[in-house]
Amino acid sequence: MVYEPREDTFLLLDCLKRGFRGGVLVEVGCGKGVVSVYASNRADYVVGVDIAWEAVRLSRELARASKECLVDFVQADMLNPFRDSSADVVASNPPYLPCDYREDPLVCGGEDGVEFSARLAREAFRVLRRSGELFLVASSISNFERLLDVLRGLYASVEVAEERRLFFEKLFCLRALKP
Template identity: 25%
Template structure:
């Protein structure tokens, strides 16, 4: 998978939107590793929740130009940047300013991608609509993540795949248990240690 160009974005814009970092590129690497599997699903509708700069969903759209991509973000400036990144890289994508995936039709998406706010913080730090929404994860760094997990059975197509990036502080085993309870199988796609942080990408499917 190609990494999208982002030289249309001014450095100062990243004061308001999460700048692509190691976690963003690990997620792209995970999707690249999964390309052949995703191709067998013939994905038509794909969603990234919390797209930030749009680098991940745009990379996906570049690899699957026949798919219609949608991104969401609670931060309106992130929506604008995601849209501009897609347009600059000639990817067909709509961006919606919303909380997670709450307003979409059930069973709509063949692929859902999520790089959540995973930093362990006080609960009071969650719920922002600016750049803090990209990192403040609350208790276990999972308060936002757990809300989306409960939406997945409704938003993901029966044969769909859900990809999520986690760190060890998020207790991935508990995420797996939650998704197992919801009827999903799980697999770790890729893992990498970045400074003092172990990052990994999990996938969930029926």
């Protein structure tokens, strides 16, 4: 099963449209490749990563259909295969609902909804170059304050770059800058 682009995907796209400045971008949890393919028109190079082989396959199909798209897709667990200080931007619409990740890895971000995102923030810090940026989608349903604490403990600055209200929650696109 592969995550279908939804409001949170488009929030990340809008956030990148306003704040993304180029360089090497890695998208974690590329799903069907929509964000990575979009970013390939603005970045020097893009790598989309997903733990699900089906997501990588579908993303590659989208990239082939886009023709002038410089993006690679790899199957991996988060940022494990990437060297330290190898990317300018890490972007993700991670699973963020408070439930067990093993129950539904497409939407469950851990007990508080932020465990996956906190792990990703730490891995991104390692992979990002100096002054690199992390763009991360989060939800008010999760333990949002805990996620902000993790980000503030790692990054030089953290801001809510975009925000959207849905029926029963707010979605946030966070932008964190590495010192």
